[in-house]
Amino acid sequence: MNREILQKYITSILPMPTDKSAFFAEQFEPIKFSKDELLLKENKINKDTFVLESGYIRSFTFNQNDEEVTTNIFSAPCFVNDFLSFFKQQPTSENYQCLTHCKLWTMSYEKVQTCFHTYPEFREFGRMMLVTNYSNLHDRMLGMVKDTAENRYLKLMKNHPDIFQNVPLKFIASYLGITDTSLSRIRKEIASK
Amino acid sequence: MNREILQKYITSILPMPTDKSAFFAEQFEPIKFSKDELLLKENKINKDTFVLESGYIRSFTFNQNDEEVTTNIFSAPCFVNDFLSFFKQQPTSENYQCLTHCKLWTMSYEKVQTCFHTYPEFREFGRMMLVTNYSNLHDRMLGMVKDTAENRYLKLMKNHPDIFQNVPLKFIASYLGITDTSLSRIRKEIASK
DNA sequence: GTAATTTCTTGCCAAATGGCAAGTATTTAC
C-alpha cells in the first residue's frame, strides 16, 4: 500500500502544505478486503471512514420486488462511506460490497472527531470532502433528469472507462437506472455506428 | 418575518441549547423576493447562503436541446444554495427562481466563514446541514434508480402535498424526470383508481 | 482442463414514456 496516493488524494480535495497533508495521511490505517467481502452491512452503523486506494466497490439495496439495486460504484481514489450513517452514527440502509480485491485507508469515527476538534485544516478538508461528494451526487442527479440512458452510459464510459473493465455490466446498468438487457442493446446500438 | 422559525429550523438540523440557536439565528438577515425573481443566476457566484422561511423556489438548467430542466424544488423550511458554488466561491451552472413571493434569511460567505472559525457549534451545525442535504439528495437519487415515475410522484405527493398547491405541474414533472404529458397521464391513471 | 456457474446478448412482445398538436382550463395583465 502506498500512503503517498492517500496524501495526494487529500491534497486534491483541499490544497494544503505538504507537511499538513502528510500528517493527515499518517492518521489513516491501511486495510485490505477480498473480493465479495462486505465493507458495511445494512442496519449496521458506519463506524469507520474509508478511502479507496485501489479496487472497485459497489453499494446496493433492494427495491419493492426484493431485487438488488446498485446505488453507487466506487473507483479509486475516493471516499467510501454512507455519510449519514457515519456522521450521525446511525444505521445504514445499504450494503457496501467489494467487487475486486481492495486496498483502503481507514480512520475511526472517534479519531475523525478528535481531528476535527484539533486541526482547523482537517475541518476544512472534511467540509470540502462533503461538498465535493455532494457536488458529484448532484451531477449524477442532473444526469438522471437531463440525459437519456444512452448519454448517461456514454458519459460514464468517457469519465470512468476503467469501471467497464472491472465491474460486471449488470451492476453498471443498475447504477445507470436501467436493466442489463437495455444496456446490452444500447451498447449494441452504439457499436453499430 | 419570524426569526423563531429560523431558530427552530436550526435546531432541527442539530439539537442545541436555546441560547445557542437563538444566537445563531441572530446572525442571519431577513430578505424578501418577489415571484419570478432570480435568487442566483448561472455563471454567477453564490455569495450568500439562504434559508427559506416561506414560499417556493426552483433551480433549473438546460439540456442538450436547450429546454429548461427543473433540477430542484425548495419548500420551506430549507437551505437554498448551490453548495459547490457557495463553499468554493466558484460560478454556479444553475438558476434559482422564486415561484412565489419568498421570505428568506441570509448570511454572507464571509460571515459564514467567520462563524465557522469562531463557534465550534456553528461548525457542527454546518457539517450536519451538509450531511442532511447530502442524505436528502441521496434519497432522491435512490428514487430515480429504484422507483417508477408513478412511485416517485406518489412519494412526493405524500411527503410534500403543499408543493402541488404552489408549483406548476410542468416543473414538478421535470423535477421527477418525466414530461408534463406523462405526469398528466399518471395523475389521471391514479385518479381513476 | 473440464464442468458448473455466472454474465452477457438477443428475439419476441408488453409496458412506460415521449412528441406533437389541438382543445380546455386557469391565471395574469390591464
Add this chain to the structure above:
DNA sequence: GTAAATACTTGCCATTTGGCAAGAAATTAC
C-alpha cells in the same frame, strides 16, 4: 371584467425501456 398568456389534458402514434427465456460467452471452482 375581458383579452391574452400560461398551464393542463388528451388523442394519436413513435420511441424507449422492460420482462422473459434461450443461447452464447466468459469466468470460476475443483
